[in-house]
Amino acid sequence: MATRNILDDQQYARQFKSRLFIFFWLALFSLILLRFVHIQIIRGSYYSRLSLENMMRLKINKAPRGAIYDRTGVMLARERPSYAISLLYHKVDDQKKLMETLMRIRDSEGDTIFNKRELKDQFWRARRRSFEPIKLADDVPLDVVTVVEEHITDLPGIIVENESRREYPFGTLACHALGYMGEISENDFDSMRTNFDYQYGDQVGVFGLEKQYESGYLRGVDGKEYVMVNAFGREIRAIEDMPSRKVKKGRGIYLTIDYTLQKVAEEAFPDSLCGAVVALNPENGDILAMVSSPRFDPNIFTQSSKNRSRHWRRLLFDPKKPLNNRATTGLYPPGSTFKLVTAAAGLNENIIDVHETFKPCFGSFQFGSRTYKCWQPKGHGALSLINGVQKSCDVYFYQVGLKTGIDYIAQYAHMFGFGQKTGVDLPEESAGEILDERTYNEKFKDRGWIWTKGQILNSAIGQGQVVSPIQLANYPGALVKETALFKPHLFLYSPRTNGARETWKADTLGYIDLKDETRMILIQALRAVIEPGGTGGYARVDSVDIGGKTGTAQNPQGNDHALFFALGPLKKPTIAVAVVVENAGHGGSVAAPIAGKILRTYFNKPGR
Amino acid sequence: MEHRLSSLNRRVDPIALILMFILIIIGIILIYSATHLADNPAMQTLYKTQLIWTLVGVVCIYIVVLVPFRFIYDFTYVFYALSLCILVMVLITGSSAAGATRWFAIGPIKLQPSEFAKLAVILALARHLSSHPVSFQNISSFVVPLAILLFPMALIVKQPDLSTSLVFCAVFIPMIYWGGLSVLELFFFVSPVLSLVFAFNIYLWAGFFILLFFLLVKFSRNIIHISSILTINFLIGIVLPIVWNRLHDYQKSRIVSFIDPTNDPFGAGYQVIQSKVAIGSGKILGKGFLKATQTSLSFLPEQHTDFIFSVLGEQFGFLGTFFVLLLFSVLIARLFSLASENKNRFSNLVMVGISSQLAFHVLINISMTVGMMPVTGLPLPFLSYGGSSLISSMILIGLAASLRKKSEDY
Numbered sequence A: 001m002a003t004r005n006i007l008d009d010q011q012y013a014r015q016f017k018s019r020l021f022i023f024f025w026l027a028l029f030s031l032i033l034l035r036f037v038h039i040q041i042i043r044g045s046y047y048s049r050l051s052l053e054n055m056m057r058l059k060i061n062k063a064p065r066g067a068i069y070d071r072t073g074v075m076l077a078r079e080r081p082s083y084a085i086s087l088l089y090h091k092v093d094d095q096k097k098l099m100e101t102l103m104r105i106r107d108s109e110g111d112t113i114f115n116k117r118e119l120k121d122q123f124w125r126a127r128r129r130s131f132e133p134i135k136l137a138d139d140v141p142l143d144v145v146t147v148v149e150e151h152i153t154d155l156p157g158i159i160v161e162n163e164s165r166r167e168y169p170f171g172t173l174a175c176h177a178l179g180y181m182g183e184i185s186e187n188d189f190d191s192m193r194t195n196f197d198y199q200y201g202d203q204v205g206v207f208g209l210e211k212q213y214e215s216g217y218l219r220g221v222d223g224k225e226y227v228m229v230n231a232f233g234r235e236i237r238a239i240e241d242m243p244s245r246k247v248k249k250g251r252g253i254y255l256t257i258d259y260t261l262q263k264v265a266e267e268a269f270p271d272s273l274c275g276a277v278v279a280l281n282p283e284n285g286d287i288l289a290m291v292s293s294p295r296f297d298p299n300i301f302t303q304s305s306k307n308r309s310r311h312w313r314r315l316l317f318d319p320k321k322p323l324n325n326r327a328t329t330g331l332y333p334p335g336s337t338f339k340l341v342t343a344a345a346g347l348n349e350n351i352i353d354v355h356e357t358f359k360p361c362f363g364s365f366q367f368g369s370r371t372y373k374c375w376q377p378k379g380h381g382a383l384s385l386i387n388g389v390q391k392s393c394d395v396y397f398y399q400v401g402l403k404t405g406i407d408y409i410a411q412y413a414h415m416f417g418f419g420q421k422t423g424v425d426l427p428e429e430s431a432g433e434i435l436d437e438r439t440y441n442e443k444f445k446d447r448g449w450i451w452t453k454g455q456i457l458n459s460a461i462g463q464g465q466v467v468s469p470i471q472l473a474n475y476p477g478a479l480v481k482e483t484a485l486f487k488p489h490l491f492l493y494s495p496r497t498n499g500a501r502e503t504w505k506a507d508t509l510g511y512i513d514l515k516d517e518t519r520m521i522l523i524q525a526l527r528a529v530i531e532p533g534g535t536g537g538y539a540r541v542d543s544v545d546i547g548g549k550t551g552t553a554q555n556p557q558g559n560d561h562a563l564f565f566a567l568g569p570l571k572k573p574t575i576a577v578a579v580v581v582e583n584a585g586h587g588g589s590v591a592a593p594i595a596g597k598i599l600r601t602y603f604n605k606p607g608r
Numbered sequence B: 001m002e003h004r005l006s007s008l009n010r011r012v013d014p015i016a017l018i019l020m021f022i023l024i025i026i027g028i029i030l031i032y033s034a035t036h037l038a039d040n041p042a043m044q045t046l047y048k049t050q051l052i053w054t055l056v057g058v059v060c061i062y063i064v065v066l067v068p069f070r071f072i073y074d075f076t077y078v079f080y081a082l083s084l085c086i087l088v089m090v091l092i093t094g095s096s097a098a099g100a101t102r103w104f105a106i107g108p109i110k111l112q113p114s115e116f117a118k119l120a121v122i123l124a125l126a127r128h129l130s131s132h133p134v135s136f137q138n139i140s141s142f143v144v145p146l147a148i149l150l151f152p153m154a155l156i157v158k159q160p161d162l163s164t165s166l167v168f169c170a171v172f173i174p175m176i177y178w179g180g181l182s183v184l185e186l187f188f189f190v191s192p193v194l195s196l197v198f199a200f201n202i203y204l205w206a207g208f209f210i211l212l213f214f215l216l217v218k219f220s221r222n223i224i225h226i227s228s229i230l231t232i233n234f235l236i237g238i239v240l241p242i243v244w245n246r247l248h249d250y251q252k253s254r255i256v257s258f259i260d261p262t263n264d265p266f267g268a269g270y271q272v273i274q275s276k277v278a279i280g281s282g283k284i285l286g287k288g289f290l291k292a293t294q295t296s297l298s299f300l301p302e303q304h305t306d307f308i309f310s311v312l313g314e315q316f317g318f319l320g321t322f323f324v325l326l327l328f329s330v331l332i333a334r335l336f337s338l339a340s341e342n343k344n345r346f347s348n349l350v351m352v353g354i355s356s357q358l359a360f361h362v363l364i365n366i367s368m369t370v371g372m373m374p375v376t377g378l379p380l381p382f383l384s385y386g387g388s389s390l391i392s393s394m395i396l397i398g399l400a401a402s403l404r405k406k407s408e409d410y
């Protein structure tokens, strides 16, 4: 009897629990049912109106892109208004007729705006995103917009969208630093949309600073709202109780570039020549000017896609490769500009003495079975280090190199920032290459080449390594000042929404370990190059203590490249300039005058 | 033949099976109406594929019904270990791209390993709880059940699939209630979760905390229990909001988008808005079969899978949604009441677990289509297109509907 009771109790408990469950779930289902009563019965006609007439559309208000200014506030990149003609596929009633009407539209010059093949593609794409506006033509001239607006009732599904486009008021000025815009590729689109909220057909920075500072600084936040539209796709009003988001303009950035200096540098460098100029402040890494030649006009990338593709092809297939930023990705043998590295290594390791003369130069140097020439066939005679740098005597530096050894030369080259990226805030940069015995053997293992002592001679005078112009501008400061080697940068500051400034956080590439005596000798040598009797006289600036070094890089493919760097004032340099001119022969006669113009502009400025 | 049919009838609960088949047929009709206008011809025949899955499911049910009770009971832990292995394997081998790790291919059939894991957890919990009731008097009695729950859950959260992990909790709580806790103890057990919900309003939370305090003092004599439950609730109710407010906006939005990936009303949330428009525009009677304007215009890319309920709502209106909700309610109520008629603790616990899982799926999916819940990617059992979901749901029903008879035979 007792067991019987327990069983009953258990059955009772089970029933209670299962009823509680049923009650609990029914309560939740009733809640859902109430929601359906609300949506389908109470608000039913509202939703049915939205659905039957397809009146709702997500409207995207494009955020203006942040402007780019130079350090003094000159606007280098800004927004201009533009119009696009887009298609809302679900509004189209007769696709064939619409395409025919569109193809009849002509601009002021009588050219058609649309062609059949492209339209077909775009309609096919629009079919797959039938509730999104798909751009048929961008950057449409105002007269065409007027025509379309007038006939909008004959063009069901067609809408005119306001956009803003990038504009570079100074055209080619600093184009490689500023970069340019491009359309998001079809492949990247899906991930870009979900992660970064891009729309189909959006332009995005694809090169230079436009790419580097795309998110966070230049790109704003697009506004979004749901709008009622009429049967022709024209917007009537925003829909109540639907979510919306306000437009937020891109913050914009101020660059370290100095417009005046940049302009002088651009003008000093002829467009017919290839090469690069970088001017920076060795005290903090601020890049004051950056030129790469030949140049391009970044405005063409924001024109209508029709114009764009034409220019794009021309730029892409130009053998001079104007789209490359030679200032950061161009790699050249440093030539004699590298001799200061060799000298610094030898002096600082106490291997050579400043007064050590070695064997005099008679125009060539015999090493092993080979004869190594000096650039001056007549020879330089016996030289001390200062004169060796001043005259850029190769024979003198062959001997410095041999005595110092490749390990010290490579070690000091790395210390001065060669052979590694400077970390400049641009997406495109090359590291260059400094070879020593180990890396040389590794690199040429496949070809069976083995390091010989003769390679040291080439390395000592800057043949065999490759460096970029920005490395060449960054390194002279490290020869004469005690502070660190800074990471060069173009970002100066960006205004925050609260008015404060987000400034560049100074970053160092490494510390320079040079003795004071070494530095004093290097300063003397650099100064001697600019003084009468030196190779860099064209870079002289009245009453300013300038130093520099010329270089001529042997180029197996053609004429030698001309190189030059200069900095000043030598006591406490605030500017260092590097100039590389491809296939132009001697650095002293071609590259030094360009640097001279920049330096004179810089130092003649009142208040500096 | 007749003899075999009637013997099968004795083995399974016919009401549950009939309700299930009605739902599946409705699902196939809806899949047809959602895809018959699709651009892609392969999409247009999805309803046929679903029909094939149904047949596969019927075979699976038949097999499940024939498996002896003893076998299921004995192999419970083996099955559990096996499903853990599969989860680990998927973690190691599967690529993390776009949730691909959630799929596991066996021959031509792609199955979600988490579906196995759900059933394995239900069985393992049932077996353990059937001989080891949980109780607050003995806190250590929670260790094994929690371990059974947390191992697969941790492996799935890593994948990452928050909604599937929540399903585990939705199964766990009813099962430990059935496995020995009283309502009050269950309330204490889930109180941290409730604190989390109330934490967004300090007054609401304070009221809840005071109630919790009095209930604890009145019904519990164990000072350690009282203080530890109160401490946990205090931490969640007070400290968590403070930490939350200290977080940066981007950190907050990262957390929010983990919990609710459709929080952005312009991204995936757009689907929900369109789903609401579709359902709402069905009004009371619906627009009629194949007369849908929203769903047939491919507003919703997932209308035949996760958003199948909005296809129903648009074409058959409130009457349709009410009818299907009713079918689900009766089915779930039937499964729960089956559990109360049986004396075998193990099979009852399995039935409670299965019913809770199905009910939770239905609840989450339907709430999602009307914007009451985040879009989680949980399909609607029996109605949504997809072999993995359909077959596993059918196996669950087959098991639940046959367990009572099985255990009686046993």
Ligand SMILES: [Zn+2]
Pocket: A361, A363, A374, A375, A376, A379, A380, A381, A392, A393, A394, A395, A396
């Ligand atoms: Zn010489």
